[in-house]
Amino acid sequence: MADFAATHRITHEASLKMLQAGVAKANEIGVKVSLAVVDASGQMIAFLMMDGARFFSGRTTIKKAITSASQRLPTGYAPEERVLSMQIRMDGDFTNVLGGFPVTMQGQVIGGVAAGGAKEEEDAIIAKAALDALGLPKA
Numbered sequence: 001m002a003d004f005a006a007t008h009r010i011t012h013e014a015s016l017k018m019l020q021a022g023v024a025k026a027n028e029i030g031v032k033v034s035l036a037v038v039d040a041s042g043q044m045i046a047f048l049m050m051d052g053a054r055f056f057s058g059r060t061t062i063k064k065a066i067t068s069a070s071q072r073l074p075t076g077y078a079p080e081e082r083v084l085s086m087q088i089r090m091d092g093d094f095t096n097v098l099g100g101f102p103v104t105m106q107g108q109v110i111g112g113v114a115a116g117g118a119k120e121e122e123d124a125i126i127a128k129a130a131l132d133a134l135g136l137p138k139a
Contacts, residue, residue, distance in 0.1 A: 008105040010039055014134055015046035018113050021133030023050060025126045031118035033126055034058045036065040037103075039111045042093065050117075057117030064100030064127075066093045069112030075100035076120075099123030101131045 015037040022035040032052035037045045042065075049058055064075045070090065071077070076098040078086055086094040098121065100114035115126035 008108060008110045010037060010045055010103060010111045012045065017133045018130040019046055019048045022113075022115055022126050022130035023048070025129035026050060026115070026118070026122075029118075029122060029125065031122055031126075033115045033117040033123065034061040035126070035130060036061045036114050036116075037111060037130075038062070038065040038069050038113075040069055040109060042066040042069055042112075045111065053117045060095060060097060061099070061114045061116035063093050063095040064097060064114030064116055064123075065112040066090075067095050067112070068100035068102045068114065069109060072102050072104075072109045074098075074102070074124075075114070076124075097123075099127050101127050103131060103134070103136070105136060 018037055019035050026033045032050045034049040034053050034057040036047050039045055067075050078096045083096050099116050102109045103111040113130050115123045
């Protein structure tokens with residue numbers, strides 16, 4: 001096995017593209033949200049709270065992005081009986097609330113993007129629009 005592996009990463013330009021697309025979608029449907037982008041290790045790359053977004057939305061949104069990147073799945077996938085265990089194992093950073101998506105490049109999860117502060121279904125629509133701004137092939 002090789003000592004090194006080629007990898008991809010999310011740039012700040014890509015993060016800005018996702019934030020702009022998320023804001024545009026939120027404005028289109030008439031809601032105010034927070035948006036977060038994290039890298040594959042869950043470290044914050046970008047965060048934006050729209051004017052008028054609820055103050056608590058920021059923390060939840062960041063957890064959605066971290067969850068989707070670390071679990072390599074959109075948020076909302078876990079059976080209810082596993083949620084508490086996941087929250088403990090992820091030191092409180094796990095959430096099962098809709099609105100987070102992994103960012104996948106050539107089969108490799110390289111981060112997560114999330115929206116929060118509106119209804120869960122709206123958060124998911126906004127986060128998906130942010131992800132789609134990258135024009136990545138569908139997995």
